[in-house]
Amino acid sequence: MTFGEGVYFFPVTPFDDSGEVDLDLAATLIHDGVGHGAGAVFPACGTGEFHALSLEEHHGVVETAVRAVAGRVPVVAGAGGPLGHAIAVARGAERAGADALLIMPPYLVQGPQTGVVAYVEAVVAATALPAIVYHRANAQLTRESAARLLRHPQVVGLKDGVGDVALAQQFVLEARAAGHGTLFFNGLLTAEASQAAYRAIGVPLYSSAAFAMAPDVATAFHHALESGDDEAQARLLDGFYTPLIELRDETPGFAVSLIKAGLRLAGHRVGSVRPPLMDPSRDQLDRLRAILERGRDLVA
Secondary structure (H helix, E strand, O other): OOOOOOOEEOOOOOEOOOOOEOHHHHHHHHHHHHHOOOOEEOOOOOOOOHHHOOHHHHHHHHHHHHHHHOOOOOEEEEEOOOHHHHHHHHHHHHHHOOOEEEEOOOOOOOOOHHHHHHHHHHHHHOOOOOEEEEEOHHHOOOHHHHHHHHOOOOEEEEEEOOOOHHHHHHHHHHHHHHOOOOEEEEOOOOHHHOHHHHHHOOOOEEEEOHHHHOHHHHHHHHHHHHHOOHHHHHHHHHHHHHHHHHHHOOOOOHHHHHHHHHHHHOOOOOOOOOOOOOOOOHHHHHHHHHHHHHHHHHHO
8 A cells, every 4th residue: 555645635525405425526526636636535534524424324435435536546444433333334444445444533431551452453453454543532542552553564554633742753763663664644633734843753744634625725735845845834824724723723623614614615515514513604604715715825
């Protein structure tokens, strides 16, 4: 499995007017995202409202993504929540042709480190797929737990959603000392804002929710980062990402809700987010529209 050099793309899951998953539109959005240079596609994950999808819906989204991507880049499906559900969606993703899994946190309960490791191992054991472990929430890892998981032959990566750069550095050093070719990537909300720091500690990859609604802006930032164009990065951070973060932080769940809203503003009938997430107000939509316009002006 070889990841491309572009942004890691976390597509939304579109819903039609009756609230059902719109697989045709999902295919279009994913196909277009790969065309904009995505290095990998992560369907039915956080931005794709994994928490709100049934087993059948998850399978349909992953199967649709595999067909839309058509082998151009890896497809990494989300798997998490209650252990039985996580195992079921993992097996469904393997049958659908996904290339790997993103192991997200278990449902609600907080276990000891041995339990967190055992949860990941149980999900990974359900398929032959390689897996990336999401370090966040109630699945936060210590250095010792990360080291154990990184020795697992199917664990090929770790996504940091905590933001403890010192601990992330320890994970990287642990993998290097063991000779693992582990994929490390920054999975913080609006990761572009922190990616310069993560690159400095040996984490060159990052996920981008913004890519799902503004691929031109996200790609421009990625190019600026890769080429070392600090001026262009600063312009986009100041003019687009910082106001987007300020708007995102006003309401819980807006890391997803704003992305869907941005797609609706662009004319895509992706529907609303499912509860407990909520859509932005009219005023917030107007501000999002202005932020998107500003970002595209900066790219132009």
